[in-house]
Amino acid sequence: MTENTTAPVADDPSDPAADAGSAPEAVETERETVGAETVESGAAEEGRIEAPAEGGTVDSAAVEVDGESSERLADEEKAAEQLAEAAAEASDAGDDTGSDDASSDGASSDGASDDDDAHAAESAEDRLARLEEEGDIAADYLEELLDIADLDGDIDIDVDGDRASVEIRGAGRLEKLNAPKGELMDALQELARLAVQTRTGNRSRLMLDIGSFRAEHRTSLQELAEKAVADAKSGNQPVPLRPMNPFERKVVHDVAKREGLRSESDGDGKNRHVVIYPAS
Structure with missing residues (x-):
């Protein structure tokens, strides 16, 4: 009896049948690999997942919460910095008005004397009403700015002598940005004064304080x-x-x-x- 031995024949690359059997398995393996890399790279970019120690596990719920908190904190800081930059630009534009030390220097800025002459003829009741209106306008404007920047804070309005007085209290993040020189406070004060002038047509000598910084x-x-x-x-x-x-x-x-x-x-x-x- 003659034994029929046939040597195994290598798959012909051109044979469609050969590809049909192996291609799905190869494609699935490639997809799994690419998919894993995509998930890992995406998570790394978002900064939400850190590689666990060997044998450790990642608490996905905790990671997600930490990630959201970090993103919210970054957004708040960015908004506050943008607010400070915008306010600083406005302050630079109005820095030379000299309204606060005009009386001591013996000179006033352009347009200030006309306003002073007009205000000199006011009765006590009219002056109080005007200053209260300035405080209300400034408070509304500052409250809107705080809302835009997603910053907390309460606003108090008062009249101090011949000036409207506005103070932002309970604004911890704003107080930190304002320290140590009060530059943010000065810039926001200039913005508030410009808002008052836009509404009333008159220059304002309104004073702004943030967390009692000015008093201290x-x-x-x-x-x-x-x-x-x-x-x-x-x-x-x-x-x-x-x-x-x-x-x-x-x-x-x-x-x-x-x-x-x-x-x-x-x-x-x-x-x-x-x-x-x-x-x-």
């Missing part, structure tokens, strides 16, 4: 001014102080005046500062 800052400024006054008296030389915003300059002018010395603002823009002169 006033004390340290007064101490700085008192030291400069003492130096001017003992050295019999003019004492220039660091560049300051209008509010800071006004505080220094008030201290110098109280101590019987002359003070003047010098410089332009962000270099504007107060010089205290010894008694002549």
Whole structure:
């Protein structure tokens, strides 16, 4: 009996039948690999999944919550920074008005004298009504800004002498952005003043505070001014102080005046500062 042995024949690459048997399995394997890589790369891009330690597992629910919190925090910080940048631009545009220290310098900015003349003829009741209206307009504007930036905060309105006074309280994130120099507060104050001027047609000397920053800052400024006054008296030389915003300059002018010395603002823009002169 003759044994019939047939050597195995290699698959012909051109044979469709050969491809039909192996292709589905290969395609499925490739899809599984590509799919896994896609999921891993997508999760990595979103920053929601970290590779677990060997033998460990990932709590997908916790990862998702942490990811949402991080994204929300980043969005809030970005919105607050954009608010600060926009406010700073407005502050730069109106920084040279000098309204806060005009009375101490003996000069006023363009248009301020006309407004002052008109307000001088007001009755006490009319002045109070005007300042309360300024506070309401500014508060509405600032509240809208806080809503846009998704920032919390309560707004108090008051009248302090011949100015409307507005304070934003309970705004923790805004207070952090405002520290340590109060630049955000100054910028938002300028925006609020512009909003009032747009509605009323008159310049506003409204004062804004954020979390009592201005009140606390006033004390340290007064101490700085008192030291400069003492130096001017003992050295019999003019004492220039660091560049300051209008509010800071006004505080220094008030201290110098109280101590019987002359003070003047010098410089332009962000270099504007107060010089205290010894008694002549």
